[in-house]
Amino acid sequence: MDRRELAAFLRSRRERITPADVGLPAGPRRRTPGLRREEAAQLAYISTEYYTRLEQARGPRPSHEVLAGLARALRLSDAERDHLHHLAGAPPAPAPGPSREVRQSILDLLRRLPQAAAIVTSATIEVIAWNDLAAALMEDFSALPRRERNLVRRAFLGPHPQGRRLYGVSDVEEFARMSTGRLRATAARYPGDPEVAALVRELHEGSAEFARLWDSHDVATEPVMTKTFQHPLVGPVTVNCDVLDITDRDQQVVIYTAAPGSPSEQALRLLSVVGTQRMDVPT
Structure with a gap:
């Protein structure tokens, strides 16, 4: 698990998302670019404290369930989701079968x-x-x-x-x-x-x-x-x-x-x- 790179990656993905992107009100006096930490944590169904520790490179290794929640909350692409898993020291599981969905x-x-x-x-x-x-x-x-x-x-x-x-x-x-x-x-x-x-x-x-x-x-x-x-x-x-x-x-x-x-x-x-x-x- 690369805690520093994981922390930087989470922060960069969080800061690129606006509240409107995920259906949240912008609210007054918003100084943080993108989502707040508590908003990202809420969308990922984890505690704000846990998410904060991840962004501060102090958190334990996330489970596959937590990683799935983070990928969903931060609207990661397939490549970004795989990168998240590798940074967390939990390589993504292989696809169960060949994809039939055409872009x-x-x-x-x-x-x-x-x-x-x-x-x-x-x-x-x-x-x-x-x-x-x-x-x-x-x-x-x-x-x-x-x-x-x-x-x-x-x-x-x-x-x-x-x-x-x-x-x-x-x-x-x-x-x-x-x-x-x-x-x-x-x-x-x-x-x-x-x-x-x-x-x-x-x-x-x-x-x-x-x-x-x-x-x-x-x-x-x-x-x-x-x-x-x-x-x-x-x-x-x-x-x-x-x-x-x-x-x-x-x-x-x-x-x-x-x-x-x-x-x-x-x-x-x-x-x-x-x-x-x-x-x-x-x-």
Whole structure:
């Protein structure tokens, strides 16, 4: 426990919050920047004396419950909350399972990429957000039950409509190896998550290919930078594949773009107009 740094950190976080931020009246003759110590203590559900001792670097090591109260009272971000725990000598417990909540700024980013197909995947390689062009290129994910949005499950267990495994992508075998390695690393990060364990068990029992790859214990593979989708309406679409890590959520943004002036770019433009409507089914 670093008492001096903890005291300074608490003071700095308290002084940046105004009473209005937490629904308290400002009151007359307020000389303290931000909240008063007694106000911070009240919001954290601890005594003023205890909080004062923490800010004076004289307090005992806070419990996880006290740290949770302080983080809530001082409106700490995820990074600040983790820092608070480390200063107190009580490292935060690992997340119980992969996050499926996508930040609003990432959702806004997907909408601002009209000429690119973009998806967000969780640590279990479940598609948890997508833009319209991704739905047109791959699948209308909004029409699928959640379990069918998991790309690793889809690669190994299907369904494979029209004989197209994982949307007919050219790198399906490489994706199988990559996704197995990534899922193994995910299982190590979330050893207590029943959903991750159930997914691994389902794949291991249902796919000999997955079982072979899983039992190889590989966790790192080279990414595929270019791939081709076999689309039932517009034919082959060759795209560059770029991946952006969202480290604080353990998620990835996958962006597919076609070379400028290429037939694949024209195909994506057509898909952006057609959307997810089926042109091969009579109306």
